[in-house]
Amino acid sequence: MSGGLRALGLTAALLLSTGCMRPSEDRAVRDTRVGRAEADALKVEVEGGLASVRTLASGTLELWGQAPVFTTRVTAAADARTDWLFTVHNAMPGAELVAVDGAGSPLDVVALPDAHPTVKAWRVALRPGTDMRLTVAPPDWDTREPFRFAALADVQEALSKVGDVYAKLNQDPSLRFIFFAGDLTEFGTREQLEEFQQRLEADSRIPLYATLGNHETFTDDAREYQRLVGRASQHFTFHGVHFSLVDSGSSTVDPLVEEALDGWLEEARDAVHVVAMHIPPLDPIGVRGGGFAVRNEAAGLVGKMARAGVDLTLYGHIHSYYSFSNAGIPAFISGGGGAIPERFDGVGRHFLAVDVDPSAGVREVGLVRVD
Amino acid sequence: MGHGRPVWSARATFAVGLGLWLASGAAWAQDGGGWRSAFDLLASGPELGGSDIPRDVPARRGSDASVVPPEVMARVLTEEGPRPVPTASAEGPVVAPEAPDAAPDALEAGRVSEPRVRLVEDAPRPPFKVAPVAVAVVPGLLLHGLGAWTAGDTQTAKGLFAAEAIGLGLIGAGLVPIALTGASRKTIGPLYAVTLTGAGVFSLSMLANLYAVTSPAFDPGRVPDTLPPLELDLGYQYVNDATADYRNFFALGAVARLSKVQLQASARLAPDEGNTLIRAGAAYRLWGAPERTLGLDGDGTSLDVEGFATYHRYPTEGFTLGGGEVALKGRYAMARFGPRFAGSFVEGGVGVSAQAYSYPGRVDDDNLYGQLLYTFGYGVWLGRGGPLRGEAVLFYDHRKDGLVGGLRGRGGGMVGSFGLKGRVLVTERWGVAAEAQAGGALMGRLSLVYAVGGDT
Incomplete structure (x- = not known):
């Protein structure tokens, strides 16, 4: 009896302490399942979780891309159908599909007309009983040419007028994608996230790669975000530049995420590396x-x-908009997506235009006002 | 190993204590006929710093004595000369008749709170009732005067309702402008302080409501007459932070009480990991009795200005923090608010800190990070005039640095930490200090305290 009570007390204390101390642990665990699905005699796994599986049924595989370049491993059972419609939302304009089987032999692929600049679709002839790799990427993805991307965050309740932001982004044809630092929506509900994605697809000519913000966690700890959008933390490369999106939506970086970040940091040690997260480790206005929530963690991370x-x-x-440095790294806070703005700062809705040279580093970060 | 020996665990001790308190029926004590509970008898015994000599005998439960509010009785007892008889009207509150020829000085002398509250403490105290305690929890946690109101103490109830309303009002007065200004860098400091003040007043009135209805069940503690000029403490501190490697610390501390100045220093050393926190500073008493003669010259109410310097080395994380801070800290003896609150106090502090981080190697950071410091808490004095003396405080701390930090959560790190701390001298020389705190990390500490020097 006493031993049972002791065990019960210990379990309760453990649950209580871990629940309070690692609020984003569950999200980190769920991240590992993003991009995986199995149905219709087909097993799908997106490498690095760089896309979420929206549909896998009746000969249709539909993904929401979360990186300019990603590869999907597909294992077809012997009784799998051969004719599949492969659709990728939030893809780079001009993205192409390279599909090969395990031996490197190309599969038959037929590109379908684009419905939107960021929606790509192909007819793919899969080979039952084999493993295949489907890679979606723009033609120039592995060059080392300088490029420009946009940084944006905090749309939240301004979702209905986010089209203004996209219209301004569309005016600059050199922007390749939007690097989004969280708070897409007000509460992270399925309806709000779907509306965000529909507006993005309708109004923006470039894709948006995001991490979540604390507002996405307000609904079911961001499960809808992970179903519809993708991983809370992820890493990709484009033109040799490394991009890491880190989940700090609970004002901390979970040890599981930090472990992943350690790997990304090591991988990018000799390359240009851009890191984004929603909540800044250290607010310049202390x-x-x-x-x-814990400054020591913040100082250690930066x-x-x-x-x-x-x-x-x-x-x-x-x-x-804030331009500062943390531990000597150039840092920008750009929460200009339209959420309740900070007053008296002289800055309204805005985004950043970031010029990167893979051989030289970050060249310039410019403020672009929307209003 | 405990073979063949009954196990007397802390849980059992707690259960017996709780049982004594909750289930204690009225006992007939050998003190002249008053009804006293078993818990009363135990609590007022010499083992816990009380006296075997009976104090004022509480009125027998259900007697008519309780219709006279304790505030009025206290005022009556403090006045010189023949005591006027309190009168009660059928509709209005019970009032103490004014002495027709009372001089202003005499009226002033009738104040409950000056210079000390002993007279109030010695006044008849309201009887303990179970129902107000239940009401003080539900729905009293939301309606803060309800416990006292159920106990028949409308004056106290009004005060608590007013405090709750002020707290909510201040929260609104701070939060609404914060929302409207988008937490503007130009206004956030004072608005945040107003919001936290509101949260403090609201929280403390909630705790005061609970204390007001539970305090009649025990003999309240007293402000220590004196405190030693120097106290040293040595103990163990455990910290569980999911993002850090350190766990075990040596905890060292020293407090030197001079006249109006108090010097403090503390260190936390993790022997295996190397984390080192050193904090030192001083507090100057602007108002109230010096700590050395806290109870002799005052009722524990005070206001201090304090300054501290901090050095914190994180070898595993690879940085060192250095900084300074200034703050105003105040404490208010709640007996001034009403006799039900005798033995308790509220405290609060507001200040700012500036800190810088240094990193080894080629990493350079020249920022100076500010921080709003804000604390509030509800505490009780421990001991009743004997050698046992000290205090325990339930508190909120808004700071995000240190080994605990703020609560991690979906709100974005806006909330600080909560804790319970106590420090008590058990004998003239020896005592213990303990604290538990929950923020981004969980922390617990237990220290042995050694007092140097005697009473004044």
Whole structure:
């Protein structure tokens, strides 16, 4: 009896402590399941979780891309159908599909007309009983040419007028994609996230690669986000530049995510590396305390990124524009997506235009006003 | 190993104590005929710093004595000369008749709170009732005067309702502008302080409501007459932070009480991991009795200005923090608010800190990070005039640095930490200090305290 009570008490204390101390642990665990599905005698796994599986049924495989380049491993059972419609939303304009089987032999692929600049579809003839790889990428993805991308965050309740932001983004044809630092929606409900994606697809000519914000966690701890959009934390490369999106939506980085980040930092040690997260580790306005809940964790994290040679950190959460440095890394807070703006700052809705040279680093970060 | 020996666990001790308190029926004590509970008898015994000599005998439960509010009785007892008889009207509150020829000085002398509250403490105390305690929890946690109101103490109830309303009002007065200004960098400091003040007043009135209805069940503690000029403490601290490697710390501390100045220093050393926190500073008493003669010259109410310097080395994380802070800290003896609150106090503090991080190697950071410091808490004094003396406080701390930090959660790190801390001298020389705190990390500490020097 006493032993049972002791065990019960210990379990309760353990659950209580872990629940309070690692609020984003479940999200980190669920991240590992993003991009995986199995149905219709087909097993699908997106490498790195760089796309979420929206549909896998009746000969249709539909993904929401979360990176300019990603590869999907497909295993077809012997009784799998051969004719599949492969659709990728949030793809780079001009993205192409390269489909090969395990031996490197190409599969038959027929590209379908684009419904939107960021929606791509192909008819693919899969081979039952084999493993295949489907890689979606723009033709120039592995060059080392300089390029420009946009940084944006915090749309939230301004979702109905986010089209203004996309219209301004569309005016700059050199922007390749939007690097989004969280808070797509007000509460992260399925309806709001679907509306966000529909508006993005309808109004923007370039894709948007995001991490979640604390507002996405308000609904079911961001499960809908992970179903519809993708991983809370992920890493990809484009033109040799490394991009890491880190889940800091609970004002902390879970040890599981930090472990993954350690790998990404090591991988990008000799390359240009841009890291984005929603809540900044350290709020430059200290009395506001809009950063991490534990400053020591924040200081340790930015120090680690600095030692690994991170070139640029991008944050959201604070609905204004700040240019500062953390542990010597150039840092920008750009929460100009339209959420309740910070007053008296002289900055309204805005985004950043970031010029990157894979051989030289981050060249310039410019503020672009929307209103 | 405990073979063949009954196990007397802390849980059992707690259960017996709780049972004594909750289930204690009225006992007939050998003190002249008053009804006293078993818990009363135990609590007022010499083992816990009380006296075997009976104090004022509480009125027998259900007697008519309780119709006279304790505030009125206290005022009557403090006045010189023949005591006027309190009168009660059928509709209005019970009032103490004014002495027709009372001089202003005499009226002033009738104040409950000056210079000390002993007279109030010695006044008849309201009887303990179970129903107000239940009401103080539900729905009293939301309606803060309800416990006292159920106990028949409308004056106290009004005060608590007013405090709750003020707290909510301040929260609104802070939060609404914060929302409207989008937490503007130009206004966030004072608005945040107003919001936290509101949260503090709201929380403390909630705790005061609970204390007001439970305090009649025990003999309240007293402000220590004196405290030693120097106290040293040594103990163990455990920290569980999911993002950090350190766990075990040596905890060292020292407090030197001079006249109006108090010097403090503390260190936390993780022997295996190397984390080192050193904090030192001083507090100057702007108002209230010096700590050395806290109870002799005052009722525990005080206001201090304090300054501290911090050095915190994180070898595993690879940085060192250095900084300074200034703050105003105040404490208010709740007996001034009403006799039901005798033995308790509220405290709060507001200040700012500035900190910088240094990183080894080629990493360079020249930022100075500010921080709003804000604390509030509800505490009780421990001991009743004997050698046992100290205090325990349930508190909120808004700071995000240190080993605990703020609560991690979906709100974005806006909330600080909560804790319970106590420090008590058990004998003239020896005592214990303990604290538990929950923020981003969980922390627990237990220290042995050694007092140097005697009473004044």
